[in-house]
Amino acid sequence: MKQYQICTRCIMDTSDPEITFDENGVCNHCHNFDVNIKPTWRPDETGKEMLEKIVEKIKRESQKNEYEAIIGLSGGVDSSYLAYVAVKQLGLRVLPVHIDGGWNSEIAVRNIENVCKSLGLDLHTYVVDWDEMNDLQAAFVRSGLANLDVPQDHAFYAGVYKFAADNNIRYVLSGSNWATEGILPPAWGYMAKDRRHLEGVHERFGKMKLKTFPRISMLERKLYYPYIKGIKVVTVLDYMPYNKQDAMKVLETLGWRYYGGKHFESRFTKFFQAYYLPTKFGYDKRRAHLSSLVVSGQMTREQALAEMETEQYQPDELREDREYVLRKLDMSEEEFEAILKAPNRTFRDYPSSHEYLEVFRKIRSFFRKFM
Ligand SMILES: [Zn+2]
Numbered sequence: 001m002k003q004y005q006i007c008t009r010c011i012m013d014t015s016d017p018e019i020t021f022d023e024n025g026v027c028n029h030c031h032n033f034d035v036n037i038k039p040t041w042r043p044d045e046t047g048k049e050m051l052e053k054i055v056e057k058i059k060r061e062s063q064k065n066e067y068e069a070i071i072g073l074s075g076g077v078d079s080s081y082l083a084y085v086a087v088k089q090l091g092l093r094v095l096p097v098h099i100d101g102g103w104n105s106e107i108a109v110r111n112i113e114n115v116c117k118s119l120g121l122d123l124h125t126y127v128v129d130w131d132e133m134n135d136l137q138a139a140f141v142r143s144g145l146a147n148l149d150v151p152q153d154h155a156f157y158a159g160v161y162k163f164a165a166d167n168n169i170r171y172v173l174s175g176s177n178w179a180t181e182g183i184l185p186p187a188w189g190y191m192a193k194d195r196r197h198l199e200g201v202h203e204r205f206g207k208m209k210l211k212t213f214p215r216i217s218m219l220e221r222k223l224y225y226p227y228i229k230g231i232k233v234v235t236v237l238d239y240m241p242y243n244k245q246d247a248m249k250v251l252e253t254l255g256w257r258y259y260g261g262k263h264f265e266s267r268f269t270k271f272f273q274a275y276y277l278p279t280k281f282g283y284d285k286r287r288a289h290l291s292s293l294v295v296s297g298q299m300t301r302e303q304a305l306a307e308m309e310t311e312q313y314q315p316d317e318l319r320e321d322r323e324y325v326l327r328k329l330d331m332s333e334e335e336f337e338a339i340l341k342a343p344n345r346t347f348r349d350y351p352s353s354h355e356y357l358e359v360f361r362k363i364r365s366f367f368r369k370f371m
Contacts, residue, residue, distance in 0.1 A: 010291035011304045015282050016185040029183045029288075033295045041178040041296075043241040051239035055090050058171050058234075067095040069171035069234075072160040073115070073123070074098070075108035076265045078175030080115045080256055081247040082236055086173055087119045090236070094173065099159035099214070100127045101152045101266070102134070102328075107257055108265035114255030126163065128155050132213040136198070137268065138329045139205035141336070144345040146281050147189030148272045149263075150201075154192045158216035165229045177237035180244055180262075182292040188283045190347035190354075193221060200351030218353045222360065243298050261312060262289045271321045274312035280340050284308070 006013035007027035013019070020028045042050060062068040071086060073079045073096035086094045098112055116123045136151040164172050190197060195217045202210065216225075225231045248258055262285070264270040277283045290304035299307075313321070326336055347354065 007291075009301070010183065010294045011287055011301060011308065012183065012185070012291050013287065015284065015287065016187055018185060018187045029185065029291065030295055033178075033182050037178050037182050040238070041182075042239050043179065047239035051090075051236065054234055054239075055092065058092065061170060062093075065169060066093070067167075067169055068093045069173050070094065070160065070164055070167075070169050071096045071173045072099065072156055072175070073112055074156070074175075074265055075104065075111035075115070076175075076263060077244060077247055077251065077258070078177060078180065078237065080111060080251050080254075081242075082173055082175040083115055083119060083121065084250060084254065085236060085240070087121065092173075094121065095169070096121055096123050097160055097163050098123060098125045099156045100125055101155055101268075102128065102130050103152065103266040103268040105259055105265055105267050105270075107259045111256045111259075111265070115251070118254035124163065126159050126214075128159070128214065129212050131208065132210050134329060135206045135208050136202050136210070136213065138207075138331060139202045141276075141329065141331065141339060142205040143201045143350065144339065144342050145190070145201070145347065145350070146277065146283065146344070147192065147347075148276060149269055150190070150192040150198055152192075152266060152268065154195070154198050154216070155214045157193055158195075158214035161216055161220075161225050161231065162214055164231050165225060170230050170232060172231060172233045174233050174235050175237060176235050177242055178292075179237065179242040179296045179298065180289065180292050182295055184288045184292075188277075188281075188285070188288070190352065194218065194353050194357075197347060197350060197352040204350065218356060218360075244293065245298070261286070267321060268325060270312075271325045275318060275322070276340075281344055286312070 002014050004014050005019075005021060005025070007019075007021065007030060008025035009030045010027065012027045012029050022031070058068050069086070069092055071079060071083050071094050073083060075098075083094065083096055086092045096112075096116060112123065115121075133151060133155065137148070140148045140150055160172060164170070192198075193216065195215050198215065199210070259265050261270065261274065263273065273285045277285060286308060290299065290307055293299040294301050294304050326333065
């Protein structure tokens with residue numbers, strides 16, 4: 001067992017099994033942020049100019065379209081604020097697309113309605129087939145993997161791309177951002193974008209056939225959508241100063257309300273992040289999220305440490321959510337208890353496109369040297 005250590009700059013610690021520290025006790029995530037992320041993160045004048053050029057291009061290329069871009073709207077801080085920026089600051093004609101995976105909290109539903117109404121936006125909602133979603137999620141719970149949000153996230157991602165392609169909309173605005181998501185240890189969970197992984201886990205633990213569940217393969221993601229369909233994803237919030245607290249204040253003027261934690265707009269995600277992951281794996285995603293806010297200068301290390309001391313669940317609420325989640329997944333208490341005690345798995349125990357992606361990454365970095 002490694003000795004406990006916590007970064008002297010952010011609050012990442014040895015609960016990330018792959019963490020390393022330099023001689024000053026600064027972790028690899030902080031260094032990765034400085035070396036690989038900071039150069040692409042532009043919360044300054046250059047970002048503003050770059051974004052202006054991108055917006056001009058979007059407008060020029062989408063003149064004939066009813067909508068210039070779509071936004072995947074979850075009702076969370078990032079996507080809601082993105083909708084606000086797109087309309088009020090960039091003057092874009094955007095269509096929010098909401099992929100309903102069946103786990104929206106009541107607050108999330110109201111947030112989506114209020115944001116769209118206040119900004120005068122239409123809303124397209126795609127409802128994922130609940131039986132298929134349920135079967136996939138139960139399969140992931142049974143797999144013993146750390147990332148149980150793969151089915152939800154995959155459906156959101158694939159659904160938005162598919163909608164853009166079907167409707168000839170070439171721009172997808174994404175709320176992903178370095179300012180609040182710069183740190184996330186790969187060891188804490190494999191990515192959701194890998195269709196092979198999604199289907200591999202489902203084949204092993206699922207009970208029904210997937211028919212309509214939105215899926216996206218590596219080839220579609222890397223080649224078909226970007227090069228054949230010409231769809232571009234723009235991470236708008238990386239081109240401006242993005243401060244979570246300030247964003248929430250703006251959103252409250254639109255009738256939006258906070259739901260108590262990153263990605264807690266989904267009741268499943270709250271249970272998974274605030275209970276399953278810390279209990280079974282000892283991973284607390286707040287640590288990564290708060291570390292991101294520390295390295296991007298939105299919070300001090302001391303504030304982040306204090307925040308870690310707060311409880312994410314009151315006992316009654318945890319009992320309620322646990323019952324709710326298990327009932328929805330049609331899983332007994334006994335089975336779930338056994339899953340919590342069973343050995344932890346990693347994506348390497350199941351099919352995935354990880355190896356191909358590594359090759360792809362190497363080829364790309366090889367060519368980049370000559371460009
Ligand atoms: Zn660090």
